[in-house]
């Protein structure tokens with residue numbers, strides 16, 4: 001892409017800011033959390049024993065430090081725009097502002113959404129919808145979030161779609177990640193529009209009809225043992241996300257490529273690179289950011305086989321927010337110390353939920 005960079009007026013060894021098209025910043029403090037009481041044996045077990053316990057233990061302070069840490073880690077890997085999907089059932093109101101403020105402090109762009117769900121009863125769904133509406137009507141950049149069709153009533157799905165249409169934004173929703181959600185397409189297809197983000201699509205049947213961009217999260221899908229989405233089969237646009245496992249998008253690109261190649265020996269890195277580039281359609285502002293990498297050959301074939309490439313300098317909206325590999329607006333070490341303290345408190349609360 002050196003010649004591409006030059007054609008776009010950028011120096012060799014640079015790219016625009018990378019986009020993580022699906023993240024859960026709240027998961028940044030999950031690392032080193034106590035092991036669940038028994039070993040999860042499938043996708044719904046993983047949700048119930050790990051993630052749905054962690055999200056109930058979140059309060060606004062732990063949300064703040066998870067977002068600070070997640071934003072720092074994104075910037076340190078050249079990701080300047082995060083499309084986040086958040087859930088904190090015991091701390092819903094104001095949670096999206098906390099995430100947006102933390103990212104702004106670090107200098108990373110963020111699109112926020114609160115994942116509505118009926119798994120805590122209709123009042124939980126109503127409060128989740130209200131948080132999306134409050135944040136978006138106040139001018140926050142974001143989308144309307146839905147957890148997934150299988151944890152939502154038809155009324156909640158329709159309410160989220162209606163709010164998104166009223167506000168002129170899309171819906172950000174997990175779709176067919178596990179077999180438990182294989183019926184999602186039938187329920188969502190009357191509602192979905194091209195500006196929706198359809199996350200995973202692992203168990204979408206061939207020939208499904210559902211409008212939106214599919215976000216492929218290969219590392220997370222492998223980690224949850226849900227199967228391979230085979231994104232090359234989709235007719236929708238496809239972008240790349242991490243599903244909360246950091247925001248190292250060059251690394252996610254490599255995993256996406258090698259998973260594709262494992263499935264189809266004729267696959268080339270250009271497909272996974274196109275999925276990475278689709279992030280700029282979702283978050284066009286990141287296209288104006290400039291990342292200068294530690295390696296000159298920032299093209300798909302070189303980067304697929306060159307590990308450890310990192311950013312030296314990152315400019316967001318003309319401001320240098322990373323210099324010599326270090327964030328300039330915040331002290332990254334201090335953020336890590338505060339996040340570790342907050343993680344200890346969060347993990348202690350897990351025993352109570």
Ligand SMILES: [Zn+2]
Nearest residue numbers: 024174199243
């Ligand atoms: Zn997710």
